[in-house]
Amino acid sequence: MMDSQRNTKNLWVVIETEHGKAKHVGFELLNPGRKLADEMGESLVAVVIGCGVEKAANNAIALGADEVILIEGEEYYNYNTDCVSFALEQVIRKYGPITILIGATNNGRDYAPRVACRLRTGLTADCTDLSIDEDTGKMAWTRPAFGGNLMATILCPNTTPQMGTVRPGVFKKAVPDPERKGKIVREDIHLDPALVRTRIMETVKEVAAAVNLEEAEIIVSGGRGLGDPANFSYIRELADELGATVGSSRAAVDAGWIPHAHQVGQTGKTVAPKIYIACGISGAIQHLAGMSGSETIIAINTDPEAPIFKVADYGIIGDYKEIIPELLKAVRSRKETL
């Protein structure tokens, strides 16, 4: 887009919704989005695409958006690649934003490349850090690659919009200000149903409730070192006692011990809870890439050489089967004395 066509709606955050509910990551991104927009002297615009999602639009304003572009329709109740790509493409062409942040969920990573390709612009995947490049004033997108072994900073210097997907759980949601005022602009965009090529036939839930690792304050994770899928009972019991969410390493998911929704790491979720407890997880780089941002890391492992101990604030060398029951006892007795 030409500079002369620029208006003030320059930094966009797409708030992904599904089944009428916003995904947390979109709200998270309004926080760095606000700071970056201020730094660039631009407005922060949230784009909400969904069905019955006006509440999400209001939340976006409370969380820092100056303006919301709201696109509603029944076709957005379930996620659909063609419908969402079309809607986003249309508003980008109309308003010409300079920068777009999208949550790196499976859906975000599904439509973002489609839209970037349609607009022939650059997209940086799975970012974990955002800043403004001093020399060019462009967004500097930083992301892990090589399974978490390498960090790369990427610019999109010559095309707009500059787009990136950002991993959920990396940024914290701002404290909402219900008094904050902002404008909601409705856009009526509907792709011709004849051009919609995919359809959801059935949705199967593998987990009782959404596994909300990104928002968890405490995570207790288990890996292949548990030795047997049944031993996830130890992890669950400790998690229940602490009000924590259950996570896992890729190895345990690949072995079919636990659904993929629990996976933490480079190919799973990025998490940054207050406390992360790793049990029977050796600490492959791929896992560390997804959890090393946690405030306090506690590792329990029999192998004193396990790499997980390198990132741990507290490490217990020992068998989780002995340690967890003792931890439970100690936690319970502490609770009683308080």
Place this chain on the structure above:
Amino acid sequence: MNILVCVKQVPDTTEIKIDPITRTLIREGVPSIVNTFDAYALEMAVRMKEAYGGKVTVISMGPQQARKALQTCIASGADQAYLLSDRSFGGSDTLATSYILAVSIGAIERRCNEKFDLIFCGKQAIDGDTGQVGPELAERLDYPQITYVSDVSIENGIIKAKRENDEGYDFITATLPAVITTVKTRYDLRLPSIKSIAASLKADIPTLTAADMDIDKEQCGLNGSPTKVVKTYTPVREKNGIMIKEETAAESAQKLLDMLADAKIM
């Protein structure tokens, strides 16, 4: 069913170590493999061929060494392979890569006088980790896409795929032709037999260069790449944490809780 699988030869990133002094990646001695997720894509494609009949073609963009990855694919059930190799392709980001793949696919289709019904890609490469080439390729071809798929079947000329979501999975249908990107499958990869490996070494794997297709070099390589890597570094994750190993598990557990309480963490 005429199936295409796009594969990438990658360093086995699980084998990569970081030099503790220079803090750079040690790539020497790291084996090159068929990208893990592409191997699952190939297995899914070969199973489809076995179930519905047809042919599996594999393409890979890369230097001549990538021929070895294509041989592995032939040994693992692919019928035909093409290497897409040209100096002008080097340095391509995902947008440029999707362009080269799309143009190459058109060239192969014309060469064989046959369209592909299904195109499989792994959900992401384990080196770049972007997951963008599959959807960008689908966009270039104007095909529907289903990403993060762990299983597929065909019913009445429509593909039905099991797609991972945050809480489980969806069954999604798409019209053909379509692009599918795959996660790890529930079934294991087949091990090539000695015989199939021997046959793969003799297989004719043509190289397609820019001259073999109607391609705009301005859209390839660094020229055609809107994203530029300006800096790389290895992350430092080491902390000098406290190690606890008391006489008994009870004592270790108690010590941990005391320390957490002292630090006002819990």
